Amino acid sequence: EIVLTQSPGTLSLSPGEGATLSCRASQSFSSNFLAWYQQKPGQAPRLLIYGSSSRATGVPDRFSGSASGTDFTLTISRLEPEDFAVYYCQQYGNSPRLTFGGGTKVEI
């Protein structure tokens, strides 16, 4: 079973600052099968990144993703007020077929 460990649990930042969110996998898998989501209170998650580094439709270019071995990173270059939310990484294809990381909360 692949376990995704996200760090830090909480990131306290100010608008305009950059954010680096980490997602570490317990085993290696294809970076094509890693996605990132943003979730705001009371809302369904929103797809940000798929294939580790491809932005979903309509996602601003201040969001970027990268992969290195079992380490995956979501970077937000300059935080806007609407970016304060919880972020999840997610893998697909291993057993169990789909798993999420525990989430990183980006707060002001």
Place this chain on the structure above:
Amino acid sequence: QVQLQLWGAGLLRPSETLSLTCAVSGGSISHYYWTWIRQPPGKGLQWIGEINHSGSTNNNPSLKSRVTISVDMSKNHFSLNLRSVTAADSAVYYCARATVTAYSYSGLDVWGQGATVTVSS
């Protein structure tokens, strides 16, 4: 654009069966993977299972054999049944869509609005 509309009973008693349906509008149910996810209050996201257009399913082993996911191509919707619910099954339930090939995964790019399910005696 494609939208997912989720409906089903919101309040259940222990041992009952949770039944939710997710209707796909603005597009076909074919050629995609349709997923159920839940989120207990104040917690993270948990994958329940998925079904593809041909009816092939995969479920989370942690839910053992309590889960049944089905698809109705004629009605363009898919459904979740979760048997023998307990308070631990109380959560917001989501349906979502993904495109999967042997070499790529689109992510869960369309989500339903979520449905709150409470299990209480």
